[in-house]
Amino acid sequence: MFTFKGSLLKQFAFFSIIAFFATGIFLAVVISSHVLTTLEEFIPSAEINQHISSLNQLIVAVMFAGLLFLYIFLLRIIYVASKTLVLQNKSLQDHNVALEHSYELLQKTYMDTVTTLSRAVDARDPYTAGHSERVAAISRKIAEEMGFDENKLEKLEISALFHDIGKIGVPDNILLKPEKLDETEFKKIKEHPLIGVNILQGIDFLKDSLPTIHHHHERYDGNGYPDGMSGAEIPIESRIISVADSYDAMTSDRPYRKSLSYETAIFEIIRNEGLQFDPDVVKAFVSVELSVKEMTNH
Numbered sequence: 001m002f003t004f005k006g007s008l009l010k011q012f013a014f015f016s017i018i019a020f021f022a023t024g025i026f027l028a029v030v031i032s033s034h035v036l037t038t039l040e041e042f043i044p045s046a047e048i049n050q051h052i053s054s055l056n057q058l059i060v061a062v063m064f065a066g067l068l069f070l071y072i073f074l075l076r077i078i079y080v081a082s083k084t085l086v087l088q089n090k091s092l093q094d095h096n097v098a099l100e101h102s103y104e105l106l107q108k109t110y111m112d113t114v115t116t117l118s119r120a121v122d123a124r125d126p127y128t129a130g131h132s133e134r135v136a137a138i139s140r141k142i143a144e145e146m147g148f149d150e151n152k153l154e155k156l157e158i159s160a161l162f163h164d165i166g167k168i169g170v171p172d173n174i175l176l177k178p179e180k181l182d183e184t185e186f187k188k189i190k191e192h193p194l195i196g197v198n199i200l201q202g203i204d205f206l207k208d209s210l211p212t213i214h215h216h217h218e219r220y221d222g223n224g225y226p227d228g229m230s231g232a233e234i235p236i237e238s239r240i241i242s243v244a245d246s247y248d249a250m251t252s253d254r255p256y257r258k259s260l261s262y263e264t265a266i267f268e269i270i271r272n273e274g275l276q277f278d279p280d281v282v283k284a285f286v287s288v289e290l291s292v293k294e295m296t297n298h
Contacts, residue, residue, distance in 0.1 A: 110205075118161040121168060124175065131248055136160035137295050138244035138285075139237075145284040146240075156237050159212035163241055166196030166213075178255035190225045193217055212237040216245065219276045231278075239278040243269060243285050246276070247292070262293050 118132040139160040140153055148156065167175060170192055174185045181189060197214045200206045215229060215238040222230030250265040260268070266289055273282040285292070 114158055114161050118165070121162075121165050124167065124172070131252065132161050132164060134248045134295070135163065135241060135244045138247060138292050139240050141288045141291055141295070142240050142244060142281060142284045143237075145288050146280070152237075155208050156212070156240065158206065159209040159216075159237055160241050160244065162196065162200060162206070162209060163213050163216045163245065164192065164196070165199055166192030166194065168199065169195035176255060180256060190217070193226055211235050212241065214238075216241045218242070220278050221275045224276075234278075236278075236281075239281050243277050243281050247285070 115133065118136075119130075121132065136157045140157050143153055143156050170189060174181065174188055177185065193214050193216060197210050200213070201210060212235050215227065215234050218224035218227065218229045218234045218238060219242075220231060220234070220239070222228050247265050247269060250260045250268060251262060253259045266286070269277060269282060269285065273279050
């Protein structure tokens with residue numbers, strides 16, 4: 001702001017001096033010409049020129065004094081205005097810094113709350129501890145490869161953290177059963193996306209996540225649940241979470257089986273490209289598979 005103020009004052013001084021000289025010279029020439037034309041027939045030219053010279057000196061003195069006063073007066077106005085603008089700008093900058101800090105704190109609290117809630121869901125089953133956070137991390141990595149902007153990445157992460165919250169409504173004897181589920185039990189498990197939506201639908205900031213959570217078990221070929229959607233009908237976020245969820249499930253121990261190897265999980269995802277999984281999502285996943293392996297080494 002100091003540079004701006006100095007520049008403004010220099011420009012004002014420069015143009016004021018030009019105005020001073022131009023006005024003084026113009027006035028002197030006009031008056032001299034008028035006086036000389038009017039009186040040269042009655043008074044000798046030398047005497048007229050003497051009076052004109054004195055008059056020009058007086059004009060210059062009066063003009064200089066008047067313009068100097070005006071210059072000082074305007075200089076004071078500009079100085080006060082500039083000082084006020086500097087103070088207002090500093091106050092605004094301080095206010096913006098405080099707002100940014102408050103927003104960052106709010107965002108951190110918000111994400112901490114979301115993460116804590118997702119951990120509470122995973123805590124019901126010791127075999128799935130950390131599952132939602134890993135799915136969120138894998139989903140973000142895939143989405144970054146697919147060109148998602150930061151806003152969409154954050155929404156995807158939140159959806160992934162809450163994708164299994166509906167399992168709160170699934171009885172322990174089904175959720176923790178060490179054997180293969182029968183048809184009735186599996187039907188109950190398949191209700192968890194809708195249960196999750198019903199749990200979260202009253203929370204305004206999660207409304208954008210509801211379709212993603214609802215459809216994260218749809219299959220690309222239309223044989224998934226709950227609505228049997230296929231292809232591009234399925235939200236892209238759900239298609240991403242589907243790959244991330246399946247990969248983490250395969251590479252984690254379960255009550256009914258031991259974890260599969262990293263290579264086997266990758267092979268299964270590629271094998272189901274175009275069937276269970278969106279080919280574009282699989283392509284992005286394969287591109288970041290080494291990073292995924294490092295972040296999910298459990």
